Amino acid sequence: MNWLSRQNLKPGKSYGGKMFNPQTDMLALDFDGVILDSIEECLVVGYNALAIQQNRPERIERLAEIDQGLAAEARRQRNFIRHGQDFVYIHLALRQGFTIRSQQDFDHFLEENEIFQADFRMLFYRERARFIKEDLSGWMKLNPFYPGVQQFLEGYHPKSRLLIITSKLKENIQTIFQARSVYFPDGNIYSANQKASKFQIIEKVLDKNHINGENFHFIEDQVDTLIRIKPLGINCYLAGWGYNNAEQVNRARNAGIPILYLPDLAKIFLTD
Numbered sequence: 693m694n695w696l697s698r699q700n701l702k703p704g705k706s707y708g709g710k711m712f713n714p715q716t717d718m719l720a721l722d723f724d725g726v727i728l729d730s731i732e733e734c735l736v737v738g739y740n741a742l743a744i745q746q747n748r749p750e751r752i753e754r755l756a757e758i759d760q761g762l763a764a765e766a767r768r769q770r771n772f773i774r775h776g777q778d779f780v781y782i783h784l785a786l787r788q789g790f791t792i793r794s795q796q797d798f799d800h801f802l803e804e805n806e807i808f809q810a811d812f813r814m815l816f817y818r819e820r821a822r823f824i825k826e827d828l829s830g831w832m833k834l835n836p837f838y839p840g841v842q843q844f845l846e847g848y849h850p851k852s853r854l855l856i857i858t859s860k861l862k863e864n865i866q867t868i869f870q871a872r873s874v875y876f877p878d879g880n881i882y883s884a885n886q887k888a889s890k891f892q893i894i895e896k897v898l899d900k901n902h903i904n905g906e907n908f909h910f911i912e913d914q915v916d917t918l919i920r921i922k923p924l925g926i927n928c929y930l931a932g933w934g935y936n937n938a939e940q941v942n943r944a945r946n947a948g949i950p951i952l953y954l955p956d957l958a959k960i961f962l963t964d
């Protein structure tokens with residue numbers, strides 16, 4: 693049973709009693725865990741970045757090259773990620789045998805090791821840039837779109853009212869779209885960083901477009917980010933197909949944030 697049937701809603705542009713109108717509303721999508729299933733690429737790059745930081749010579753090109761117990765644990769901890777450098781922290785925690793069970797544990801670990809943050813961020817993006825430069829097709833293989841999402845992006849109109857709001861570098865997204873021949877306006881890709889959070893970006897977009905929160909829709913797979921953004925009065929949705937566990941899905945439900953599943957994307961937001 694999908695979200696629509698659970699909510700007793702008819703497929704179409706209707707949800708929660710309000711109609712979605714792509715002519716007057718804006719839709720914003722997070723990138724990793726909503727559009728792109730990038731878990732393997734991020735964990736591979738994070739692994740290599742930590743090896744560089746620790747002066748170890750080993751490099752990997754697939755997650756299958758590391759101990760499978762560790763790889764499974766790294767995949768589980770993906771649910772707590774917010775930024776690129778966090779993937780390096782996952783591997784640091786695994787090497788140190790530090791147990792991470794919750795978002796709180798993960799955030800505590802980041803705080804304790806804050807001294808590495810700038811270095812990890814620099815090494816993560818530098819290692820990714822090297823990977824792209826030396827083996828674009830190998831890199832692309834680790835970065836599949838979720839099923840049907842490319843068709844969704846291509847079929848959505850008007851394109852001017854479709855945004856991406858992500859913590860990924862804009863140039864990484866452009867590389868992926870270019871490699872798959874997806875047209876997406878550069879000006880509609882917003883990258884959050886230390887200077888501008890997703891909250892601040894959305895605040896600015898609302899202001900710039902003279903649009904009310906109720907006409908703005910944001911799909912994201914990180915529940916904490918959604919809970920932080922909700923006070924803006926926009927429509928928040930948790931991408932149930934992305935990186936979240938049962939506890940996080942429950943937290944979204946308790947915060948009144950609807951859970952979407954992949955087929956809902958086209959059913960609710962795609963125009964005919």
Ligand SMILES: [Mg+2]
Pocket residue numbers: 722723724725726912913914934
């Ligand atoms: Mg995400």
